[in-house]
Amino acid sequence: MSNPDELLRIEGIRKTFPGVVALDGVDFDLRRGEVHVLLGENGAGKSTLIKMLSGAYHPDEGRVLVDGEEVHIRGAQDAERLGIATIYQEFNLVPDLTVAENIFLGRQPRRLGMIDRKRMEADAEVLLRRVGVNVSPRARVRELGIARLQMVEIAKALSLNARVLIMDEPTAVLTSEEVEKLFAIVRTLREDGVGIVFITHHLEEIAALGDRVTVIRDGKSVGQVPATTPEDELVRLMVGRSIEQQYPREVPEQGAALLTVEGLTRDGVFHDVTFEVHAGEVVGIAGLVGAGRTEVVRAVFGADPYDEGAVKVSGAAVKRHDVNAAMAAGIGLVPEDRKGQGLVLDASVEENLGLVTMRTATRAGLVDLRGQHAAAERIAGQLGVRMAGLGQHVRTLSGGNQQKVVIGKWLLADTRVLILDEPTRGIDVGAKVEIYQLINELTAAGAAVLMISSDLPEVLGMSDRVLVMAQGRIAGELARGEATQDAVMALAVSTPTTETEASRGH
Ligand SMILES: Nc1ncnc2c1ncn2[C@@H]1O[C@H](COP(=O)(O)OP(=O)(O)OP(=O)(O)O)[C@@H](O)[C@H]1O
Ligand SMILES: [Mg+2]
Incomplete structure (x- = not known):
C-alpha cells in the first residue's frame, strides 16, 4: 500500500447500461481527512461512480479497495460495515415515517424487544442539533421542505459514524446560510479524519471546501488537480473548452x-x-x-x-x-421540485417533453406525432440532454439531465x-449557458x-x-x-x- 492515509481506491471502473457506457475506466482515491471533489458535466458519471461505493450498482470491470484490500460491495449493509455512508442526489427518506424513524431506519434502538421510541427520539435530537437544523424528531418527513430534508439526510449519515462520507450535490438545494452550516460540519468531520467525497456544480465551493478534485468527462477520469485550481481551468477540464x-x-x-x-x-x-x-x-x-x-x-x-x-x-x-x-x-411553470411536480419518471424523454404540448394539441383535436418527435429531438439536442435516445426513461437520466427535460417540455409548448x-439547480456550468441562450431566444420571440x-x-x-x-x-x-x-x-x-x-x- 502506497499511502498509509489512503482510505479508499477505485481502479479502472467500467459500468454500462443498455445503450450507455456510464463509466469507461475511472480511477479515484480518497485519503483520511480530506474533501475530494468529483467534478463533471451532467451525465458524466459522478452519481454512477459513487453508487458503486454504496452498493447500489456493481461495476462490470475494475476494482474497489478499502484500506488496501479489494472489497465487493454488494449492498447497503456491506457499505455500512465498511464505514461508507452516502447522501444521494435523490433523497432516500421515507415520507410517511418520522424524522427519527428515518434516521434510525433498520437500526432502531430496542428495549425488551420493542423499539425504544424515547431513546430514538432523544438520539435523533442530538444529531439534529449537531447539524444545526430546527426540526422535531417526531415531524413526518413528508411535511419538511427540501433544505430540511437534506439536513435530515446528513444527520442520518452522521449517525452511522462513517469513515467515508459521500455527498452527491448536497448544496444544490441549500441557501447560502445553510451551506455555511454544512461546510462547518464537513470541516469538523475532516478534522476527525473522515474522508469526504463531495459532488457539486457550484465551482466556488471547490476552493472553499475542497482539497483535491477529480474531473470526470464522458465516464473517464480526465485529471486530478488541487482544489486551488482556478475556476476557468476547472471548467476547461470539465467541458473540454472554455466558456466566454x-x-x-x-x-x-x-x-x-x-x-x-x-x-x-x-x-x-x-x-x-x-x-x-x-x-x-x-x-x-x-x-x-x-x-x-x-x-x-x-x-x-x-x-x-x-x-x-x-x-x-x-x-x-x-x-x-x-x-x-x-x-x-x-402560462408555464418549471417547478422548483422537479421530481415531484415536473416529470413522469417512468415515461420516456420524448413522452415527458411532449406532456404540455400533447395536452393542448389533443384538445385542438389533432396530434401531429411526427412533428412532436422532431420537436423533441431538436429541443433535447439544444439542451444537450445526455441520453441513450428519446425512448430512455426519465428515471434513469442523470439529475441535471432530468432538469433539462422539465425545462424542455415548457420550451416546446407554446408558452x-x-x-x-x-x-439551473443541479445544472452544470456549460449547460447553464445553453439554458440562458434559450431564454434569450424565447424573449426575442416575444x-x-x-x-x-x-x-x-x-x-x-x-x-x-x-x-x-x-x-x-x-x-x-x-x-x-x-x-x-x-x-x-x-x-x-x-x-x-x-x-x-x-x-x-x-
Ligand atoms: N439505471 C440506469 N439506466 C440507464 N442509464 C443510466 C442509469 N443510471 C445512469 N445512467 C446513465 O449513466 C450516465 C451517467 O449518469 P450519472 O447519473 O452518473 O451522471 P452525473 O455525473 O451524476 O450527472 P448529474 O450532474 O446530472 O447528476 C447518464 O448518461 C445516465 O443516463
Ligand atoms: Mg448526479
Missing part, C-alpha cells in the same frame, strides 16, 4: 405587458403582490427562502389558490386556482409567459420570463429587472443597472409594510 460569457443576456425590444399580477394576496402567506412582465422581458425574483416567492408563482400558475387580487395575460383575467386555465392563457423556479433563483449572480446576470421579496411582500424593484448583490440583500432582509397596514398599526 457565463451570462449571455441579450435584451430585446420590449413590448406590451404580457403578465399582470395585481394585489395578489393569500392570507398569512403573501400580501398585495403587484407587478408586470412585458413581452421580451426577463424579470427576476430574488429573496430569502421563505420570502414567499414560490408561493406567489404557484398561485399565478393556478396551482394554489389566492384570496384577493388578479392575474391577467394580455389584459384578460385568468381564472384563479385553475392550472388548465393558466396553461390555456399561455408566452414562462415562469422558472430555480431553473415571450415574457419570470425567474426565481437563489443564485444571485444568475438573477443579476440574466434579469432585465429584479423584484425582491421579503416576508411575503415585494420589498423593492431594481433595474438591471442598479441591481447589485448588496442592493438585493438589503431589500431581502428588510421589513416591508404597506401604508394601509402601517396606518392600521400592524
Whole structure:
C-alpha cells in the first residue's frame, strides 16, 4: 500500500447500461481527512461512480479497495460495515415515517424487544442539533421542505459514524446560510479524519471546501488537480473548452405587458403582490427562502389558490386556482421540485417533453406525432440532454439531465409567459449557458420570463429587472443597472409594510 492515509481506491471502473457506457475506466482515491471533489458535466458519471461505493450498482470491470484490500460491495449493509455512508442526489427518506424513524431506519434502538421510541427520539435530537437544523424528531418527513430534508439526510449519515462520507450535490438545494452550516460540519468531520467525497456544480465551493478534485468527462477520469485550481481551468477540464460569457443576456425590444399580477394576496402567506412582465422581458425574483416567492408563482400558475387580487395575460383575467386555465392563457411553470411536480419518471424523454404540448394539441383535436418527435429531438439536442435516445426513461437520466427535460417540455409548448423556479439547480456550468441562450431566444420571440433563483449572480446576470421579496411582500424593484448583490440583500432582509397596514398599526 502506497499511502498509509489512503482510505479508499477505485481502479479502472467500467459500468454500462443498455445503450450507455456510464463509466469507461475511472480511477479515484480518497485519503483520511480530506474533501475530494468529483467534478463533471451532467451525465458524466459522478452519481454512477459513487453508487458503486454504496452498493447500489456493481461495476462490470475494475476494482474497489478499502484500506488496501479489494472489497465487493454488494449492498447497503456491506457499505455500512465498511464505514461508507452516502447522501444521494435523490433523497432516500421515507415520507410517511418520522424524522427519527428515518434516521434510525433498520437500526432502531430496542428495549425488551420493542423499539425504544424515547431513546430514538432523544438520539435523533442530538444529531439534529449537531447539524444545526430546527426540526422535531417526531415531524413526518413528508411535511419538511427540501433544505430540511437534506439536513435530515446528513444527520442520518452522521449517525452511522462513517469513515467515508459521500455527498452527491448536497448544496444544490441549500441557501447560502445553510451551506455555511454544512461546510462547518464537513470541516469538523475532516478534522476527525473522515474522508469526504463531495459532488457539486457550484465551482466556488471547490476552493472553499475542497482539497483535491477529480474531473470526470464522458465516464473517464480526465485529471486530478488541487482544489486551488482556478475556476476557468476547472471548467476547461470539465467541458473540454472554455466558456466566454457565463451570462449571455441579450435584451430585446420590449413590448406590451404580457403578465399582470395585481394585489395578489393569500392570507398569512403573501400580501398585495403587484407587478408586470412585458413581452421580451426577463424579470427576476430574488429573496430569502421563505420570502414567499414560490408561493406567489404557484398561485399565478393556478396551482394554489389566492384570496384577493388578479392575474391577467394580455389584459384578460385568468381564472384563479385553475392550472388548465393558466396553461390555456399561455402560462408555464418549471417547478422548483422537479421530481415531484415536473416529470413522469417512468415515461420516456420524448413522452415527458411532449406532456404540455400533447395536452393542448389533443384538445385542438389533432396530434401531429411526427412533428412532436422532431420537436423533441431538436429541443433535447439544444439542451444537450445526455441520453441513450428519446425512448430512455426519465428515471434513469442523470439529475441535471432530468432538469433539462422539465425545462424542455415548457420550451416546446407554446408558452408566452414562462415562469422558472430555480431553473439551473443541479445544472452544470456549460449547460447553464445553453439554458440562458434559450431564454434569450424565447424573449426575442416575444415571450415574457419570470425567474426565481437563489443564485444571485444568475438573477443579476440574466434579469432585465429584479423584484425582491421579503416576508411575503415585494420589498423593492431594481433595474438591471442598479441591481447589485448588496442592493438585493438589503431589500431581502428588510421589513416591508404597506401604508394601509402601517396606518392600521400592524
Ligand atoms: N439505471 C440506469 N439506466 C440507464 N442509464 C443510466 C442509469 N443510471 C445512469 N445512467 C446513465 O449513466 C450516465 C451517467 O449518469 P450519472 O447519473 O452518473 O451522471 P452525473 O455525473 O451524476 O450527472 P448529474 O450532474 O446530472 O447528476 C447518464 O448518461 C445516465 O443516463
Ligand atoms: Mg448526479
